[in-house]
Amino acid sequence: MILTALANGSQHGYGIITDVREVSGGRVRLRAGTLYMALDRLRADELIVVDREEVVDGRLRRYYRLTPAGAKRLADEAARLQAHAAAALRRLNLAGGMAT
């Protein structure tokens, strides 16, 4: 979900939280502790990097962006989910066709 939030370009922490909430239709509500634990792991795995830092209203904002490895991981994961979804839909259509 975090990688998806960064697919459009760099985002800061709070931006990722609101984006994830939006993309998931309000189902996933990331909390700050969980988010920074995940960001730290993604940085260690070199899937994201810090893009830039800004100070807004006296508070630090750090923007993160995907690395090429992060973009590849997201693309692979998306393709895998798409294949699963396609298989599920194909079978449901088949079952529906047999029922009617």
Added chain:
Amino acid sequence: MTDREHLERAYRRLLAWYPRAFRRENGPEILAVLMADVLDGQRRPGLAQSADLIRSGLWMRLRPSVPASARTVRAAVRLMYAGAAISTVNLILVLAVTADAKVYHTVLGHRLTAAQARELNLTTLGITVLIVAALIPVALWLWMAWKTGQGRNWARGLFLGLLVLSAQHPVFGAVATEHPVFGVLGTAGIREGLVPVVFGPIIPVLTWLVGIAAVLLLELRASGAFFKSPGDGGPALHQAQMVELARIRSSSARWTRQV
């Protein structure tokens, strides 16, 4: 003090659960995110938000800092945590069976003579020794996982040494099964469903398998690079791994200063 200042102070206190190095680098940013999500008139952090910060802070303190590139070391550290989990199960069994044996003899009016109690090792001293003996392997597994995760080369040697030693002495979790209390419970048939005799060999065997697998992983050539100091890193050591190693070493040095 305004509501916001009050809340910010409470959040700062919660951030103390994180390691100092992590807090120094990410604290202001996390605080900014927390303060951006504040409701009007809120003076205290929510329960879920507090629990999340404490959980993440503790995890950041305990987690192994092994980069993804050192896969074999990562797997070995995970196995060591599995070893700690198995030893914890052993500890729980020891506590359950000890309590059970005491209750059995008290409730059913089996007045034990001092000699019988000694034989069953149900004296206070015997029980204390039993519990401490079951706690030691849990602590050893966690300590080894932590130090191996930090890339300490001596931890690799010590782990192998401890495993060999445990063949002579049941340091790594075989304590409970060799204890008279378990034998008594097994044969007398008290609560056989709780701690049947079948538990006897399972825990030591599982512990051994996990230990041997971790040693083998740590001895692989791929693991060797992670344990080399940056000074003698050969061409096999990837540059990113060097950077990661420096980060781990500096954070562990800061941590050492802190304690």
